[in-house]
Amino acid sequence: MRPLDPRLLRHAQSTKRFLVMTVVIGVLTAAMVIVQAFVLARIIVAGFQQEASLASQRGPILVLAAVVIARAVLAWATEAAGHASSAQAKSELRSAVLAHSVRLGPVWLAGTRSGELTTLCTRGVDALDGYYARYLPQLVLAIIVPVSVIIAIATQDLLSAVLVAVTLPLIPLFMALIGRFTRRQVDRQWSSLSALSGHFLDVVAGLPTLKAFGRAKSQTTSIAQVGDEYRRTTMGVLRVSFLSSLVLELLAMLSVAVIAVAIGLRLVNGSLLLTAGLTVLLLAPEAYLPIRLVGQYFHAAAEGVGAAERMLTVLETPLPMTGLRLDIPDLRSTEIVVANVTVGYPDRPTPALHDQSLVIGPGLVTAIAGDNGAGKSTLMALLMGFVAPVAGGVDLRHPDGSTVCLADLDPDAWRSQVAYLPQSPYLGAGSVADAVRLGSPAATDGDVRRALAAAGLDLADADVLRTLPAGLDTLVGEGGVGLSAGQVRRVALARTLCRDAPLVLLDEPTSALDGTTERVVVEAVAALRRAGRTVVVVAHRPALLLAADVVILLEPIGPAEPADDGDPEVDALALGANAASAAPWTERA
């Protein structure tokens, strides 16, 4: 882990101001530490050697009190400033990440699991509090305070100053050496740790299955064994990773002890004064303290840096579509030519589309069919500009012969010409009318009703009104009435139909619909065709295939393509397993 990622300074501007503030606080803190040691040593010497009365020491004690108050205020200010800066930095990072994620598009979001990203943008980024409020300021203090303290000690006793100045750099040096020697071992044990932690999750998720086979009770021993193995492996990691703090404590404490004994011996032979000796004894631990605290806050900081790093990785992911051209050809007469396109996903061994070529004629209904994993949805994503092909390209060929490359177009301008129904559409919280109007804000209530009717939700129908009791004003989505998957799809279809775009992309519009509604969809597709729109529809079911002018069959690539059967629980569980393996044990600070 780098102590301060320069990218953080770039993406979270408020960090710079905070660093300046921290340096100021650090200098003041160092000054107070030194003043406190000088004053305290002098009061003790006065009390011991001159048996000074309390009254005679009133002045110095008041100074001491003032120093204590100042140090308390500085400690408070460090954390308060840290939290304020952290809030600002979190907001800057969050806004940037959200904006960039949306530009990266749904395919990327599906790959990175939007659930994980949601957590990262809200709770996950809170880990930065520990980084800003404690770690960064301590890092600054760990430079300013020891240097100032060594100088102060040098004014009292040069030998002690040299001792501190020699031992202090040994601490980071030894820690780095230990870190290097043990990293491979720790890494190896880490991976077996995540495997163990994943095992428990796997077994819990499969409990009903184990029970059905009468194997659940016997798993108790296995869990105990795995737990024991977990403990042994973890202890192996800890024995090594605790070593660095052992070295840290040992060097810091032993140096103070050596300095104390050396001062004592020189006091005996009279080569040093008590005041100087006591001042050095009070100052020496203060030189090591900030470095020890850095070590203590390291763990909390690592979490924060981890969260920040994940956000920065998002920010540095290249966009799939970066064109700038705003002159979109007239799609009512333009052919869309997919030429030798290959699309791959980083987490899959085989490409989702391989050397695929096809032509989508204007004004026609083109159906895309094929088995699970044949790349149907990928083709839709390609046409939406959600994925970039690794080879080949999509061209828009005008009848006059001019050709425009899809990749050169501005993504927003292109998508304004397209109406798209995703495979699993999402209804945000709001009314039915809001949901339908999402893609066509200017649509009248009449337009919305017509679109709903065309999607099989005729508000004049008594059955439909039972589902949507308040008509257009019925609240749907989160906090609204519960709609079945089929009903959500119909509302989303209405949204797509309401959008007046020349190219219409429908990804499985009839899945989760019964036969009657399926006929409605088929009729809607026919109506789009009559209106001269170009329709591309992904279809499993025959009724829709029969309604198409052209059916294109995609063949799956590779023998064991993992089928994307849209089981959300599987995704959630997989995510859970990752989340759990990220923190199988925690070190005590």
Next chain:
Amino acid sequence: MTRAAWTGTRSPFRRALASLQPVRGELVGAALLGASATLCAIGLLGVSGWLISRASQMPPVLTLGVAIVAVRAFGLGRGFFRYAERLVSHDAVFRALTDVRVAVWSRLEVLAPQGLAGFRRGDLLARMVADVDSVQDLALRVVLPISTAVLAGGVSVAVTWWLLPAAGAVLAVVLLLGATVVPWVTAASGGLAETHSARARGELSAQVRELLHGAPDLIACGAAPAALAAATVTDDALTGLSRRSAWTAGLGSGLGVLLAGTAVIGALVAALPAVTDGRLDGVNLAVVVLLPLAAYESIVGLPAAALAFVRVRASAERLAEIVDTPDPVGEPTNAGLLPAGRDLRLRGVTARWGATGDQVLLGIDLDLAAGSRTAVVGTSGAGKSTLVSVLVRFVDYAGSVTLGGMELRDLEADDVRSLVGLCAQDAHVFDSTVAENLRLASPGADDAILLDVLARVGLADLVGSLPQGLDSPVGEHGSRLSGGQRRRLVLARSLLADPEILVLDEPTEHLDEETAAELSADLLDLTRGRTTLIVSHRLRGLEAMDEIVVLEGGVIAERGDHAALLARNQVYAGRWWQEHEQHEALALAAQRGWSRDHKDENP
């Protein structure tokens, strides 16, 4: 021992504490080591203070010998004590953790799957696993810091008191304040900030979720910029609140520094007059003043302990919630022996999910004679899966279900499941090898048997093509297999278990038309001669079953064989013809080469 720790009526937090009981010896040891480490730091400063003061009186060096050795020992001791404390405490905690896992597992085993219906979602499961892990925080971040603080703080006060009672009293008061007020302020200011921003946080979280989950729709509709702007407004509000609450955030740290300084000044005020009037030897003045400076370190871990306490308590409560869920299925007090007969007979069976859930089955009469094959069809929500759960004793029932004349509820649930094998809709594929997933059903089966059963479900080619054959890993949730391969693998597992009565819940779910048809055809061959119940919302492929039962809204709407049901021309016939037409149309389209000109047919 620990199994009992998580049940009972004690508060969740006490139960969590009790789970540390078996390792209390180790934890006491760790506390002593931790206190020793802290006392080394305190001793180092105290003895050094005395050493320097005494040395300034220029005594013979020999008289300083003990102090010099002590200073060096303290300097060495701290690091080693701390290292030992960490190892001992972590080892103890992991032992306790294993016991808690086993205890929670034993309880989950009883509850699953019905009692866990509310916890089945992935994130909740992950949460639960993390909650079990949080028991380690209870020991490492709550119990040990408090024990160490009490031990080390107590010894410091005692030593100071012995030197000068007044200074000891001052130190005791400061440490008590630091141990109570500072953690309270830290926890309270943290909690206050949390409460203030909870609403904005919730709102932002909802907006972000909506923005990211709804991204395809929002982008496609050009509505993403507006949604981003809305999120920014909420973000600004939240940031404003956080900035305002930041000023309370450092109060705990500030107070801690103030108290540590107060201890030193208090010691000076008490000790200076004591030296003047001879109650305190001047040599010890430095000790009395420096001890408090170091002693405050013994309680610096307490604010973090207060925060950890809140977290651990919440985890313990969530775990207790699971553990306290009532048993979903009552076990008989005097379980009967399994009867010889194998006929399953249901009469007036009603059932519901959970104690308060709606009735899902409303009086089912059904006979599954030995050797007969029955299909239960119906739309989702008709009660098909509940019926299956009744038969394998995952759900309690009212009415009568008899197996060979014996009432199911009078038999051990495990015994029932040894006869009635379930291949569930969501049957889990473990993150292991093909062989291990199969051997779950029959631990002693050799490779030949496994290959044979794989061949029967049509997976022989797949296993043959895998480089490691039977020992190939299938990935998390079987992710390296296709949907069809997964279904076939779990089917093979059920066949391998060779139950006398086989229940298949939605065997073709999540499969595309063609794969589903193939699997249905294979199923007919595989179940010949075995008592079989197939539950499905798809009608095609079930035509050869002895009886087809149409379930609707928890009651049987129609029953009979395929021919009889078609002749009735009611619900079943309507749906079957619809599926049939689609299938024919698909075949037709395939025949025509998938591409044709629409206009020819529909002028």
